[in-house]
Amino acid sequence: MQALYSQLVAGISLGSILLLAALGLALTFGQMGVINMAHGEFIMAGSYTAFVIQKVIADAGISLLLAIPLGFLVGGLMGVLLEATLIRRMYHRPLDTLLVTWGVSLILQQAARDIFGAPNVDVRAPSWLSGGIDVGITHVPAARLFILMLAAAAVAGLSLVLKTMPLGRRIRGVVQNRDLAETVGISTRNTDRLTFFIGSGLAGIAGVALTLLGSTGPTLGTSYIVDAFLVVVVGGIGQIKGAVIAAFGLGLLQATFEYSTTASIAKVMVFVVIVVFLQIRPQGIFSVRTRSLA
């Protein structure tokens, strides 16, 4: 019972990390169909933002609270820059976008290496996150609980924007029918750019959150990007709730397999489960029903 409980907690914690990393992708890849491999480097940029802020403001608590909006801004601005310079030209070539953004991610990684040095850097966690809370019989580190709440807040905020705000309506309109949206006077170019800003900004927040769990290095993004894409693929396109379910599902699965085998075998088993799952639902858990082929 104890073991089951701690697996559950570990799975949910892993799921919330996956969700934070994948939420921005669910927006840019899921809704716009743009495969942004540099998303992982936006996560890294968020982590380094937290690091730099802590250099300026020594107090760990204030710097963390400041890093979250600033990380969002840094990630978002990098995303807008990428969209305006490269991705905008390539909306009709999704696969090539993948390779171009991979090139961008190589450049960003090397830039991080040149600016911050190759060794990992650490961001101190505030004292109020160093303890833990007892949930039932098991102990949950406060940092992981904070990330879970941050992920929940990000999902809630994003849903709120998409559901209620005029910007959200425009985004949904462009996703559902780009030509018609253009016809009724929505600037699809501006909408795309804003969508990209939000999606990349979420990556920045994910980066800030990751500093609470471990150290930050130039290759931080690469270690999350593949998993984040898998979450979106399993979740299905165009649905935030798909990403939520997929992230926690994969997190729990990974934790369960890890319990019975090793971490590396568990990773492979999760991959096999995903391939098998796509046999049953090639479009992911949720998909927008369309009348197009395939």
Add this chain to the structure above:
Amino acid sequence: MRHTSAGQSRSNYGALCGLLLGALALLVVAPAVLSDFRLSLLGRFVCYAIVAVGIGLAWGRGGMLTLGQGVFFGLGGYVMAFHLKLADAGPSGVPDFMLLYGSGHLPFWWEPFRSPVVTLLGVILIPSLVAFGLGIAIFRRRVRGAYFAILSQALAAAFTILLIGQQVTLGGFNGLNGFRSFFGFNLYDPVNKRMLFYIAAVILLITLAVVWQLYRSRYGELLIAVRDQEERVRFLGYDPANIKLVAYVLAAAMAGIAGALFVPIVGIISPANVGVVPSIAFLIGVAIGGRATLFGPVLGAIAVAWAQTALSESFPSFWSYFQGALFVLVIAFLPAGLSSVSLLRGSWQRRQRFGTRAGRMAAPQADAAPSLPSESGLSGISAGSETGQ
């Protein structure tokens, strides 16, 4: 789809000339002018070139962006490394690293690779079978485009994690290295190293010849048709899944053979040679050379590998920027690669006439190609479904 024209016979003539030129360059000129060290370096590049031929087939002609070729490269490489390790250890011996890290017990799945025949078959069959299994699962359910790319990349990630986790049985992060002989030939002898180069070069030429004949065949035309209009091919009564599967499995087999050659030539196979990063790095040479051409991928792969060696020796950090910039510039602004203006130009123009659409790889040239009104109508529909995928 079958057609013989002046353009085709011209490009066939060109391909034959190219093969002969390649044979001359690799088998006569290179061994004559290069030192042993440089020749062995070129041997490594030739291995990458063999992978590139496969990627050209799967990605350039088949439209399958495979980001996991490192897995097949690694499968071939590790199978070969198993055999070399066992051969070095002698009959019924145990490889040195197992004695160092583990209990000194040989896992049962190492045992078959004592036999050279099993090894040589395994080098080709194991990557092919893995590709076949995965391909059947993916293509039959019409998972394609970006989804396929992401899955293939996840395969590479899972494979590396698996390798790193197996310190005792697979050498873990360090991989397998320190091979002393290759099927009885001493690997420290320069003459044998030269022989390995010849073997790699001949295999590269054979793969090129096979792919050339494939491109000329009815199957080659179908593969392009699937790349450009998968649904239309389905409506014509073909099964696109099978067509794609053949190209994917062939590409995997080529990567496996290349990996097996890489092991004795370079002397190591480790997760760093097979993971997500090297898998995607294989693509840049193919893209530069011209992904849908016959010789482009080979020339591109060799040029990029050469540039990497030359640049990263003197400016290690500059290479990363350079590689990143190559991806951005070539893919965004030169999707047909450099060789679209060279040897196989005839075949490019021919393909454009036969309906390579805008929105695919030939985007910059497609403006020049006349397209029927009905075609642009259909493209509109399928473009919608693509972004949906």
